[in-house]
Amino acid sequence: MKVLCLVIASDNTPHYRGFLEQWRRYAHSTPEVDTFFLFARPDQEAQVEVEGDSVYIRCEETLENLKIKTQSAFAYFTQGGRGDHSAAYDFILRTNLSSFVVFPQLLQACSTFPRSQFCSAFVGDYYGPFPSGAAYILTPDVAAQAAALFPQFTGKHWADDVVLGQILQHLKISIQPAPRLSGYPYPSNTDLLEWKDSSHYHIRFCSPDREKDVELFTQCVDLFYR
DSSP, X not given: OOEEEEEEOOOSSHHHHHHHHHHHHHTTSOTTEEEEEEEEOTTOSSSEEEETTEEEESSOSOXXXXXXXXXXXXXXXXXXXXXXXXXOOSEEEEEETTEEEOHHHHHHHHTTSOSSSOEEEEEEESSSEEEEEEEEEEOHHHHHHHHHHHHHHGGGOSOHHHHHHHHHHHHTOOOEEOOOEEOOSXXXXXXXXXXXXXXXXXXXXXXXXXXXXXXXXXXXXXHHHO
């Protein structure tokens, strides 16, 4: 089994740079997972350019342009942009820098999922159910369909995950709910050890103190990947 991990990324704030540094400590630790970081670069010629594990999308760095980042990456990796690698993945995880992912648990979860017409995520509810953009899993066929449909739905809401929810409703694909752990309120060392023994693959760090979030993210990397 092979999983493509696409991480919405930016290096324009200290805490994003901190998250990125910690992500890269484990991003390539698991052979079954290929990880790429999605950055905005408005002045490039091509829509998508890949340099190492960085994928640059031709757009400005804004929240609204997360839709462009997501659509462009989905199209690139599912519709032939990667050449011989375009059909190499069984699942696609779209996540972000402030989400810590436990790859062994992720692979275990994916081993139980259908291989087509599938989505799993923590489910939000806004204009109907939507997969939280912090971390959702799609089969590549759904990612390819979403890439093609994003332009038709992009004016309906600014948030990329809400728009994806509308696309999934259009495709009549339900979202399999996935639990996640929260890094806020701040966990104790005991909490961290309990997390390590759990089957959860996603820990979301999103508190008022972003420096503290990076600190806890670092502790998780030390604990899960040392």
